[in-house]
Amino acid sequence: MTEEVSSRRSRITPERQAELHGAVLDLLREVGYEALTMDAVAARTRSSKATLYRQWGSKPELVARALQCTKPVSLREIDTGSLRGDFALMVEHSDDDQMAKDTALMRGLTHAVHESPELHKALRDLLVDPEINGLHAMLRRSVDRGEIAPDCPALDFVPHMLIGAFIALPLIEDRPVDRDFLTDFIDAVVFPALGV
Structure with a gap:
């Protein structure tokens, strides 16, 4: 089949x-x-x-496939040998214009996801789960290298922090996430929470 x-x-x-x-x-x-x-x-x-x-x-x-094709690089493909390097490469591959378009699209799809279990499943299967799995693999490598303590309580919440930034910034400041904001957010919130 x-x-x-x-x-x-x-x-x-x-x-x-x-x-x-x-x-x-x-x-x-x-x-x-x-x-x-x-x-x-x-x-x-x-x-x-x-x-x-x-x-x-x-x-x-x-x-979901159309949205998937806009991603510049999968998190599974990033492995620079350090967590700071991995996040820097993730941001470097981000495109401000595309992030603005994606933010607007995702905002428009939020209601539809709640109304359509099929759309929710397709987005989870093709977009959300693969990226979260890639992020978890990136964080596990960082733990294995000794960059993050294995019992760090923030480890399980990194996806929530990153997704939250994409939702909160347009809501609070009426602007989409861009590379500068993402870099500042990671440096000020994600890395300190992870003890990096």
Whole structure:
């Protein structure tokens, strides 16, 4: 079954896939998740609904895959040999414009996630869980190197701190997270909480 899905998905070129994902994100910004339809995506991209369903299976998976394609680098791929280096590389790979767009999209998807268990699952499976697992692996390596005490109570809350920053800054200061804020936040909050 996996090979069958994989072979069906391989029919679309990477360039065409990027074009489709871009159209989905544009539509999400324009109309929101609830009003986004496969018909609208098909019309915008001059493709058939059958192709969209064959390639992605459902609207939630299509949206999650489109959001996934905007990530510059996965946390699983970062290993510089030090926690400070890992976080610096994470910030370096971040793009201020993309973070602003992603913040606006995620704010718009917050309500939809609560209304659609399918969207919630797709976002968890494709975006949230892999990044949290990558972050936990990064932190475990730091513990193994002796940078963080194994019994540090803040270890389990690093994802909450980082996600909280992305939610709180637009809410409190009406601006998206950028590299400067992220660097300052990590230096002032995350590293001290971890004893680094």
